[in-house]
Amino acid sequence: MQSVQSIDRAFQLLGEVADNPAGISELSRRLDLPTSTVARLLSTLEGLGAVERLDSGTGYRIGPSVVTMAASIDPTQSLLAVAQPHLMELVEMVAEAVGVSIPAGYDVHYISQVDCANPVQVRDWTGVSLPMHVVPSGMVVLAHWPDDAVDRYLDRKLDRYTARSVIRPTLIRERLQQVRENGVIWIEEEFSEGINSVAAPLFNAAGAVAGALHSHGPSYRFPDDALRDIVAEQVRSSAATISIALGHTG
Amino acid sequence: MQSVQSIDRAFQLLGEVADNPAGISELSRRLDLPTSTVARLLSTLEGLGAVERLDSGTGYRIGPSVVTMAASIDPTQSLLAVAQPHLMELVEMVAEAVGVSIPAGYDVHYISQVDCANPVQVRDWTGVSLPMHVVPSGMVVLAHWPDDAVDRYLDRKLDRYTARSVIRPTLIRERLQQVRENGVIWIEEEFSEGINSVAAPLFNAAGAVAGALHSHGPSYRFPDDALRDIVAEQVRSSAATISIALGHTG
DNA sequence: CAGGAATTTCCCACATTGTGGGAAAGAGCA
């Protein structure tokens, strides 16, 4: 499969520039290409709006046309639509309410919930936002943020919601590491007495966290000790399926 | 300024594909290029992850690498940082609390507020989410959504918050039209008795609404009749300045 | 403010590279 050299190089450039903005000669060094070639490619890309000059005058960064094209995949709009059928399926399997949330600033925002058949169940949290460190959906989002963003998050006063809330930065960091390893996290009565929940991250096509999938129920029956790992695995694998449907390839 | 033909064409293709996904021969017709050329370009772009095949097998859409590159401009992360100094400035000018919000599902989520000097003032709404149709920040976001997204929003039960809340879809649509014309909107005691507020939209580099800038105060003193239009204009122009700082060029 | 280094822009001869016509292979449909 032949591929077009100039386009290949143009995207190498875009990749570099996205990583960190730089000028012609630095890029030519990084990619080991003649400066004249880099200059020509960049000027073409600039004409197309794929890169633009930094305000400081020297150096290029990713331009608006790339952002526009990326927006055609509109992740937040499609997230709900994509997830819906999987929620229905998951709620059958775990027999507790399941829902989806998205990051919004330093909170997660619950955008959808599918209830289970049981008359005793957790209220519908749709529309509510909660700090990331007290809910599993937030923790899985936080776990996939860049380090400096996590630093900023933890470098604020963290609210305690119940006696069991974990608010010590070091402890939270340890848990985030576990989340990264396990792909799912249980949180028990740390946000509200009487509620336990489990969540797994949803990834978009770019490989970033687009939100979280969770299931929660009254703590007296959820999770059933025998089913604890099974439920976690079901949530994790549903989340993975939704991620793939969102274009996630990792 | 010479520009590289193949790259030029590659981006024409990306533009078309972003607009609406299609296969080789349709794209070759749209752009009036030989199919073999289009095939070669697309296969190069596919190898780079800039486009990917639709699940249906035939046709291409924008791929993950474009989204990744676009993410390097991370609008939501930078929004707060960019807006902060302008908030400080605006709060001096209007002498009431000002804040920033971002869309989150069908709500707007307040992510920042700067208070004014006056001891009597509106509480800090940071961290709260509210339905778009009862707050001006929400209305300006809604006003710049695609039509079908607005349809979906209005095609649900819309909550009333005060006697003055507008919840009739037709009336809301009219107001949205006004927002598009004026660039700002006042909302008076429709979310909470005693609070009036005004908001203007914030646009990102892609030209999409990234959030909203608002100012709100107690209704007995805000807005001062004589200053009503001036305040609106200050909010509007601050929002425009922030948008430009975010890379908005429109 | 001059002198020097680094960076960007411009030019041009060369042949590598992309081009596009056309044919072959594959899909979809009645």
Place this chain on the structure above:
DNA sequence: TGCTCTTTCCCACAATGTGGGAAATTCCTG
């Protein structure tokens, strides 16, 4: 099965992109 539409493959040709180098510009630094 035969027809049409789409995708893939092949190849001769030269148009197009390439990169060396030099001029122009910007950026430091003494």
